Amino acid sequence: MDETRPRTAPTPAAVHVPALMLGAAALLWGWHHSLLAYAVPAALAVECARLVPFRWDFDDTDFHRLGDVSGVGLVLLAVVQFSDHGLTGIYGVLRWFPLVVLGLVLAQLYSTRSTVKLSAMFLSVRYALKRGRITEPGELDMRLPLLVACMLSASAGLDRSPWLLPAQVALLGWLLWANRSRRHTAPAAVLALALVAAVAGAAAVTANATREALGPVIMDLVRERIEHWRDPFRSHTAMGDIGRKKVSDRIVARIESPPGIPVPGLLHEASYTHLSNTVWLAGGAQFEPLAPLAEGTRWDLGPDRRPFLTVTIAKSLIRNKGMLPVPQGAFRIDDLPVEDVHMSALGALKVLNGPALVRYRVRYAADASLQALPGDNDLVVPPRLAPLMNRTLAGMGVAPGTPPEAVASALLRHFADGFTYSLDLGDTPAQVHPLQRFLERERSGHCEFYATATVMLLRAAGVPARYATGYAVQEYSPLEQAWLVRRRHSHSWASAWIGGRWVDLDTTPSTWAAAEAEDASWWQPAYDLVSFLLHRFSRWRLERASGGSDDNVLLWLLLPLSLFLAWRVYRSRRVAREARGAPGRATAARAPAPAGTDSEFYRLEAMLARRGLVRPRECPPRAWLARLAGDGRLPPGGERWDEIVSLHYRLRFHPHGLDEAQRARLRSAVDQWLAVALARPGAPAPR
């Protein structure tokens, strides 16, 4: 057989997205983020496109506008999320990302197009098109990004349902089935799909098992719980919790101290006295305002001490207020230009009405303390925990009446022996108190377990103790020449009344610092650099306007975006004005007059019009004059009409117009005719 007649090739098939699939993906996203209020309308909107009989005829410009709106929305979302949550804001962006894409998807579905050009999404493509570097921008079926965005976003959802993976397998299988190769039989496709599901399931189980095996180094919920704005009256611990965990690398403070100069190991922010289940409360400790000294920048927290150490701390104040971390033993703060400083009896410092960034110097001494003298509350052990604590003390060999120093030493030894640091909380049976699990079963936990257990054990041994929270200082940045305090460096420890003063007693194993460092994000170096630049900028502003400012940090983050938007608006407005301005007065004033509008021919035309020989608008001058000449109606002196018209045409329409001699010829011919005609005005009469 020799079949030589060529066959035509059809257009390469695009990816087929089956009906209802996008809606299902949107619902999966809404389910896992508890955003069904958004997901259901979105699903209906994308699926109803099949039922709506009409389509809008959007052009490229419309898609560009919509792409710009989506892009600005994405940037705003990113700014808000990153400013609120630091680097973990990326998950907030991911959470809402399907809504960012949705606009373009709906525009595509309800328009006459089946794809969206990449120029709608990328300014670089638009720029390359404009410059002629590319002639055809690529095109994208926006349903696919929405599908992927929904599936990916669902993975970052609050609900870690075991049904997520099967749901994703089902969605992907559906897509693959709809696009399977028709060359193969259905059983082959089913076999391939089954193979995929089996491989994916096995790999997921294996990966999960591996992940769980790495428990001691895996971070969990606690970091997020203790990293944000610290409530001086209440501290929720993560003891007993399970579930998701977010760790923030955000830098909350900088200790500007060159290497070699000692810095405090812990920065205290708040202390608590009452333990209610897994929540620490500050009881009735009220904040009292402090009186400023030295033009409002010096704040004395207690009497002067000698000798003392000094440390300079820089901290951003979100919304112009915040808690001030200070070392234990702080008694004086200098260079703090805020309007109000309040201090609680438990040593927490709160500032109000300050600039976006404060850099304050703290004097501290070992024998000083901000906290009030111990009271009865500092010896209370919840009845439910008392037997556990007594058992543990007995196991440690601490008898009632043991001196506080000895109790502290025994506790340090006890937790250093056989206890490990872990942020993997796992599942805690409801009937067992988390502390019991920590002390008697797991012997592993994070700092809140250690601090709470230490406080309870101290109290059970008769030593007044409080639960203290703040930050550990453990990361030095050579770039900034400063110690960085991140949110994930949040820490808790015990304050014990030993030897007539409050002493920090941190029983958490020292390996926790290394575990924290392992949890650093891969993008942390880039974030640190940006954060450093922003910090330097804020410092510059602070030093420039030393009187303080009520500017919001967020506004300054928005500054580049605003400038960009202003530039875009300016550019687009300018183009629009130029485009519209064609018939406008301003443009007309600038534009040169069309060539030849000052031709002498028009004087001739006016003369003829006065004689009743008006040229019809649709009639070209040559044809008009030829007709008049043929009819014998031309006024006298018009023998050179053909030459006049030729010169006039050249003047009007030839790219080079007339040279001087030709223009003179035109002028003289017209003048001559006008002179003759005016000399004999009467003849001939128009018909």
Add this chain to the structure above:
Amino acid sequence: MIARVFHRALKLDRWTRARFTPLGRTLMAALVAVGLFALNPRATLAWQLAILLLAVLVASMLWAPLFRPRFRAVRRLPRYATVGTPLRYAVEIENRGRRTLTGVEAEDEAHRVPPAQAMAHARAALTPGTWWRRVGYVAYVRAVRELEGVRTGAAPVPPLPPGDRVAVSLELTPARRGYVQLERIRLTRSDPLGVFRALSRTAVADRLLVLPRRHAVTWSGAGATMRRPRRGSSRSQATGAGADFARLREYRPRDPLRHIHWRAWARLGEPVVKEFHEESPSRNALVLDTYARPGHGRAAFEEAVCVAASFVADAGWRSGRLDLLFAGETTVHLAQGSEGEGVGRMLEALACVAPGADDAGAGFPALARAVEQRLQGFGACVLVLLDLDASRQALVRAVQSVQVSTLVLVVADDATERVRAGLAAVPDPSRVHAVVPGDAARVLGGLSAGARAAARERAVA
């Protein structure tokens, strides 16, 4: 080094496009996006999705080794193609294996360009004077595509039993003029999931001549006929105006005496004159200036070639006869009776012409001398120039001075300004036209109107 990196990147891009279906590429892109979040398995469950996508891709690839077709392919290419115009041609595929080929697609592959050559081409295309004198990846890819010369497309092959042959219609779009090399034909088949393609190639080398774009020319060379020079012989009103002897005929009043054939008169006893037949159609010449000044745009040069090719190919203008072509250093002179073949030769010469090296400024004067030496006896001459500087003005003056009907087209990015600047030195400015890139079709289509207007102006003058 950079060229090698770009080469690898382009190779990977091509591999991805050849191996993955659109769905496969979507899944790949999704895997990259998901993979970024999967790096931190404690924060999200994206790692599960990443594993799932990876499993799909790996499972799809497992089918590829099963596709091992044995086939032979032959192209049936037409003689010429044109830049930018899709060309449909047949490829005959013969199944030499033992199994029926089903679900297979065929696609052509052009000759792959070495990275160094592509890099050099990209550097040459850089806009001079820009501060950023670096070839980026986009410019490199553009250079590769330009050198390869064609964009190919795939077409499905109908089910092909063992031993059978079928002709598949493929399409390619030439991206540049000149010869392009087609090297291989590949057959692809996707896996059951429609994600990954198995691929098999066979070497089939062919060469295709891609002609420049051509536009309709309305200039009929009317001026040339009117001003045709007298060619050595006296003419009679009654006989043909040419110089070639045709026959003898009876004497008619006002026949020139020197046409009388005395011997025949003596023999026949009545006056007989020699009659000459109409001379061969007007002999026309076309000159393409290839010596661009530094900074002359590549697009403008291509437009000049396009203008020249339009004159060569246009049947209306050839009704005279184009028998001399100067294209830079290439000269095509047609012998009598070789018009049909000659057009092909001229188009081939134009398809392959490259910008001439005119570093010392000696290139164009040499071309001008060659033109002037051979211009005697021509009826019309079309000059396609890249500038209207002093040397080109001199050529225009020389051509117009020998009473040859001339048409001058100046092709440059700033052609209007150049024409305006040089027009004063040209005896007949009405014959000079400016062509900016992209405007050739309009100018060539309006030449007759321009000629009529010029004739009228002359009459007025």
